[in-house]
Amino acid sequence: MKKVFLYLKKHKLPFCIVILLFVIYYFSLPxxxxxxxxxxxxxxxxxxxxxxxxxxxxxxxxxxxxxxxxxxxxxxxxxxxxxxxxxxxxxxxxxxxxxxxxxxxxxxxxxxxxxxxxxxxxxxxxxxxxxxxxxxxxxxxxxxxxxxxxxxxxxxxxxxxxxxxxxxxxxxxxxxxxxxxxxxxxxxxxxxxxxxxxxxxxxxxxxxxxxxxxxxxxxxxxxxxxxxxxxxxxxxxxxEELPQKPFPLPQHAPHFLQRLIKSEGEGKRLKTTINYSAQKNINNIIERHYNVLKQNQVFNAGVIVMEVETRNVIAYVGNTPTDIVHQKFVDVASAPRSTGSVLKPLLYAAMLDAGEVLPNSLVADVPTYIAGYSPENYTKQYDGAVKAKRALARSLNVPAVRMLKSYGLERFREEIKKFNLEDLNKSADYYGLTLIVGGAESNLWDLCKTYASIASTVNHFNSTSSEYYTNEYIEPVVLKNPPVNFGSKTPEKRVFGAGSIYLTLDAMKEVNRPEGNEAWEFFDSSKQIAWKTGTSFGNRDAWAIGITKKYVAGVWVGNADGEGRPNLTGVGSAAPILFDVFDILPDSNWFSMPYDDLIEVDICKNSGYLASDICPKQKMYVPLNGKHSEVCPYHQLIHLDKNKQFRVNSSCENINNITTSSWFVLPPLMEYYYKTTNAAYKTLPPFKKGCFSEDIPAMDFIYPKTDGRVVLTKGFEGITNEVVLKIVHTKPNSTVFWYIDDDFIGQTTTFHEMAVIPDPGNHLITVVDEYGNEIKRILNIETTS
Known part of the structure; x- marks a missing residue:
């Protein structure tokens, strides 16, 4: 060793050169x-x-x-x-x-x-x-x-x-x-x-x-x-032949590619969760429907499909194969659009969960005026009263708005924050009651994510010992990574309970579809699919979202520039695409009933409320809080004569001849519309002549609406048009007397309408019937210049 040291000392310059060359060599390669x-x-x-x-x-x-x-x-x-x-x-x-x-x-x-x-x-x-x-x-x-x-x-x-x-x-x-x-x-x-x-x-x-x-x-x-x-x-x-020309590179998911570039950066090879066959098939479906839609000058559409169990996005179509003029590069699946009716199931689930409505509870569907807002059904008709689940299945706007007002706008807005709907970011006051009928914006990605989460809530509740997961409402998965972490198990629900979600999905299976029966031809009854459509104001946005135990699919159809088109509806434009998508997906069993989050109760057959002692009863599973729901308010005991033709009391009939019966009675305005579509409904029999009635007043206004404001316009000849006052009375052939500001203006019998031209300003309308019953309403009159 000593000899080596002496040798290196004697020849240190060559040694240093060798070391330097080695270092240069070692670091020569980047x-x-x-x-x-x-x-x-x-x-x-x-x-x-x-x-x-x-x-x-x-x-x-x-x-x-x-x-x-x-x-x-x-x-x-x-x-x-x-x-x-x-x-x-x-x-x-x-x-x-x-x-x-x-x-x-x-x-x-x-x-x-x-x-x-x-x-x-x-x-x-x-x-x-x-x-x-x-x-x-x-x-x-x-x-x-x-x-x-x-x-x-x-x-x-x-x-x-x-x-x-x-x-x-x-x-x-x-x-x-x-x-x-x-x-x-x-x-x-x-x-x-x-x-x-x-x-x-x-x-x-x-x-x-x-x-x-x-x-x-x-x-x-x-x-x-x-x-x-x-x-x-x-x-x-x-x-084998030589290649004659270059092939274009596959572009099966161009908008999905751009989405991943934004989230993951450029220059990477990303293995996604997309199912190749599903993606190509859905591309073909979109292209086929695009060729039909563009004849109505509707040029854009998007589809997203997710697996409920894994939250994997298995198909993502961000737009149709349209042209640059019609914004083919816009990813409409991520764009904020008016939600139409697609939030209604969340309100229904919320009210079920709180025990404030039961599936068959009758909700009012009558002309409604709330703080300057007057919602209308798509058909512009009214049912008077309709089961809550039917109101959801038919996507009726008036019952939805009334239910939101009853539940609480601010309360509902706070609850849906938990779903992390990115574009639904304004206060409750900003949206008002229009929140439930399209007054808010969201995007297809977030809506599919939300419905996949609530479907998964039911699946997880059934697969565990009736428990929930703390991280149920996660973002969808787009990259092929290890399984998603749903968090730890907990007995506490995250937003809605499994029972209320299950009943909501069950209501969304109803075959009489929203806004009429137009979509029935697209519905394969052998497949159990919960689905909801939506159409925004002005026919600008058409939605359809479908849910099964395994998959959630969402469709948006419209124009990227926001132009509305006649006949652009959720049922007519988006639903056909939705069911074509489900046709290429594997069949899925229906959700198992989460019995531990439901309770069997007696409900009233007629009203759907908890049954009272005088109601005809039937058994039904409802969410746990449903047992505290309201008892039926629409059944009352009435006294009839022995032939059951007239109501009587002790003032006009011997007590031994009086028969007591339970009778289903709706309030006058609800009854007025309800009996036109429910032939089996029986109005209360009239009182026998000479009987003293202690009934609650049996009248209600049809027009004007509460706090009504009416603008009187002029016709072609410069004459001011009349305003027609209208009431409903439960007693046929009754005579009523009309007053404006205590001034008598006339009387009507049977058909109660009165045409008047009041002066501008506020007026008190008073109506008194021949039995002394009285109703009042304020009417504000404005005129055009």
């Missing part, structure tokens, strides 16, 4: 050889190419390959570097042969480079091919061999070799020239691509075909002679 921008590539969960965006420098250059296909590897090694696995980065024999030929030719005609040297040359970007540069390449190639395994060097070459035009790398080349993944290249295709980096200009469509064909076939002969392929494979490979 940590990252290639810093070129890469294309962003998205793949399906099966690994199939969904789409890509060109790199920032205008080149099609995919991120580095994970592996080099065996066929291409054999072809490139036999063509470029058959001693690849045995040399240290350069091949002295090849270099000497190349040097000899170049000297004889007086110019560079052969390079003699190994694949490792070619990787170095590609990384050094256009350096002039001189002997000095060749020496540098050899030095760096040996350093690369020391740092990387042979397979990694092959991957670097295959990922960065030029293949003609702006095509860089085997991955892009296999798609551009043969329309397949690299792993699916044939021997002939692999041989064609193996010869291209050496002469990339040969691939120019329609030219150099003979030269390219000879190079390819020479290589095929070589690998055949080396016994890599058999005779039959060789003959079949020779028979």
């Amino acid at each position: 940590d990252k050889l290639f810093n070129d921008p890469a294309s962003t590539v998205i793949e399906s969960k099966e690994g199939k190419l969904l789409g890509a965006m060109i790199a920032g420098d205008g080149q099609w250059r995919f991120p580095s390959l994970d592996s080099v296909p065996e066929k291409f590897k054999q072809c490139i090694l036999n063509y470029e570097d058959k001693y690849f696995y045995s040399h240290p980065g350069f091949n002295p024999v090849s270099i000497i042969k190349a040097l000899k030929q170049n000297i004889q030719a007086g110019k560079i005609v052969r390079g003699g480079s190994t694949l490792t040297q070619q990787v170095i040359r590609l990384s050094r970007k256009g350096k002039e091919r001189t002997y000095l540069e060749k020496i540098i390449e050899i030095i760096l190639a040996t350093r690369l061999e020391l740092r990387e395994a042979k397979e990694e060097i092959l991957k670097l070459y295959a990922s960065h070799a030029p293949f003609g035009g702006n095509v860089v790398g085997l991955d892009v080349a296999s798609w551009r020239y043969f329309g397949v993944q690299p792993s699916r290249l044939s021997w002939a295709e692999s041989a064609t691509l193996a010869v291209l980096p050496n002469s990339p200009s040969l691939i120019y469509p329609g030219k150099n075909q003979e030269i390219l064909l000879k190079k390819r076939n020479d290589l095929l002969l070589k690998i055949f002679n080396n016994k890599i392929i058999d005779s039959l494979t060789y003959q079949l490979a020779l028979a």
